[in-house]
Amino acid sequence: MKTSSAIRLIAARELKVKIKDKTFLISTIFFLLFAVGGTVLPALLGGGASSVAVVDSATATTLRDKGLEVRQVGDDAAAEQAVRDGDVDAAVVTGGDVLAMDEAPTDVVDALSAAPEVRLLNPDAIDPLLAYLVPFGFAVVFFFTSLTFGLQIAQSVVEEKQTRIVEILVASVPTRALLTGKVVAGGILALAQIALIAVVTIAGMQLSDNGALLSLIGPSIGWFIPFFVVGFVMLAALWAAMGALVNRVEDLNGVSMPMQLVVMLPFFLVIFLSDNKPVMTLLSYIPFSAPTAMPVRLFTGDAAGWEPFLSLGVMVVAAAALIAVGARVYEGSLLRTNGKTSFGAAFRDKESRRLAELNS
Template identity: 45%
Template sequence: MSTQSPQAPSARSAEARPAEARPAEPRFIDSVSLVAGREITMRLRSKAFLISTGILMLAVLASVVLGSLFGGQSDPAKVAVVGAAASAVEGNPALDPVPVDDEAAGEQLLRDGEVEAVISPEASDPLGIAVTGLDQTPSGVVQALAVVPTVELLEPAAVDPGLAYLVAFGFGIVFFMSAITFGSTIAQSVVEEKQTRVVEILLSTVSARALLTGKVIGNSVLAFGQIVAIAVLAIAGLMLTGQKVLLGGLGDSVIWFVVFFAVGFVMLAALFAASAAMVSRAEDMGSVTTPVTMLVMIPYFLVIFFFDDPTVLGIMSYVPFSAPVGMPVRIFLDQAEWWEPILSLAILVATTALAVALGERIYRNTLLKTGSRVPLGEALRG
C-alpha cells in the first residue's frame, strides 16, 4: 500500500503562495519620491528653517538698500527752475529741471512734494543762483550744483569698487548660508536615523541608494527654491529702489549663480550625507563634516577679501567648490568671456557626478555600521 506524502501539496502551495502573496517591490523612483517628500515636509515644518530663511531674506534686502545708497543708481532729483537759473542746471545728469514762471510757483510745487528744491536767480551769490528747500537743506541738490575740478583716472574701474564688494558679499553670504543650512540638515538627519536605528527599518523598505537620492533631491529642491526666491526678491528690490543700471548688469550673473548653485549643492549634499554616515553619534558629526564645511567657508572668505583681484577670481571660477561664487562675480565685473561659464559649469557637473558616486558608495557601506567612527579607507572598500 502506497501512501502519498501529505507534505507534497503543502510544499507546492508554499512554492506558489509567496509568488502570489509577496507584495510588489516599490520602484526606485517611487522610493526616491517618498523620501524626498518626507524631507521637504519636515523642513517646511521646522521653525529653525523658516527663521534662517527669513534672516537670509533680510540680508538680501539690506544688500539691495546699501547698493542703492552707495551705488549712485537713484533717479535724478526733480527741481523747480526759475528763469535764468536754468543755465546752471542744464546738462546736469543728477538734476531733473521743472521750469516755472516765478518763485511762488516753484514754492508751491515744493510744498506739494512735486520737487525737492527750488533754484532761482540770485545776483548776490557768486554762482548767480539760490537754492530753496522745504524743511531742511536739500543736500543732494546742493552737492549736484557744487563746482568740482576735472578728475581723470589712468585705469578707471568698470564697476564702482563699493558696489562690487556688495555684490561679491551678497553672492558669498547666500551661497555660504544656504549650503551650510541644508548641508547640516542632511548630516543631522543621517546621524539621527543611525543613532535611533530608524535606518534599519527604512532599509527594509527602500534601498540605501534610494534613501540617499531622496535626501539629496529633497533638500536640493528646498535650497534651489530658496535661491530662486532670493533672486526674485533681489530683482524686485532693485526695481523698486530705481537701480535700473545695476539691474541690467546683475541679471546675467544672478541667473548663472542660480544654475551653478543648483549643481554645486547636489555635490555638497552628497558629501555631507556620506560624511555623516561614517559616525553613529551626534557628538561625532562635527569631526567628519568639518572638511566639507571648510569647502563651503573658503570660497566665502576668498570672494570677500579678493573680490577685486582678477587672478584669484579666475582661479575660483574653475575650482568646483568655489565656482558657484567666483564665476557669477566675474560675470558681473565683465571679466569672463562668453565660453568661460560654460566650461566652468562642465567641470562642476563632472565633479558633481564623481562626488555623488563616491558619496553613494561611502553612504551604502557605512550606513549600518555602528560604534566608533568608520575610517575613510574602510568606507570606500566596503
C-alpha cells in the first residue's frame, strides 16, 4: 500500500472513532459555552436602557441623546404615576429630581450628571480586564486542546498495543504512515474545534456590538491559527511516542507526565506573567509557549511586525526536530510488548526501526 493511501486510511479511521468520542464532544461544548459566555451573555445580562417619564422637554432631549427610552408626560403627578404603575423605570420631575420605586436608576443619574472633561495621556492603552482575558483565552484554548487531543492520540496508541491490533496494522501499513495518520486526524479535529470556537466568538462579538473589540483582537486570532497548527503537530508526535512506550492504559499517566508539564507550564506562565514584557518576549521564542505568548504580544502591541515570522520559523525548525525524535521513539517502541520501554531505549532501538523501514 502506498504511504499516502495508508495515511488517508488511518486518518479516516481515527476521525470516525474520535468524532464520536465523549471527551471531544464535551470539550467542544465547553469551549463554545466559554465563547458565548465571554461575548453574548454580558450584553444579554446587561439589559436595555431604562425607560424614563419626563416632564421637561429639554431634559427629554438630553436623555434621548444619551440613548435612554423617554416618555414625555404632562405633569409631575403623571410622571410619578407612570413609575408606580410600572410603565417606566424612572421619572424626572420638575426641578430635576429623579423618581424610582426601589433602586436608583444609575444610567439616568449618569445621563443627567455633568461629568468633568477627561484627557487620556495614553489613549491607546488596553482595558485592564481585556488585557487579562485575552491571554487567558489563548492559553486556555491551546492548553486544553493540545492536552485533550494529545492524550487521545497517546491513548489510541496504547489501546492498539494492548489489544495487539498494532501488529496487524504494522503488517498492513508503514509505521510512519500509522503515526502520520493519527497526527493528521488529531490535527483536523483540533483545528475544526478551534475554527468553530472562532466563528462563535466572532458572531458573538457582532451580536453584542463589540465590533471595535473584534478589529482589535482579530489580527492576533489570525496569527494564533498557524502557531496553533505547528505547535499541535509538534506535540502530537511526542504524545504518540509517549503512548508507544507502554502497553497498558493504566501506565499512560505516569509516562506522559513530562508531556503534561511541557503543556502546563507555558499555560501558567502566560497567564500570570502576561504583563511582564521581557518574560513574554522570551516565551514567544520558546516553541512550547510561543503559540500563546506571541499572539498575546501582537494583541498588546509589544511585538514588532517581523517577530511573529521569526517566532513561527523557530517553531517550524523545532517542530521538525521533535517530530523526527517522536517518530524514532514511536518506531523503536511500538512493537515492544514486554512492559514499559524507556525513552532512551526506544530511541536507540535500531532493530525495531529497521523492521519498520522494511515494512515501509
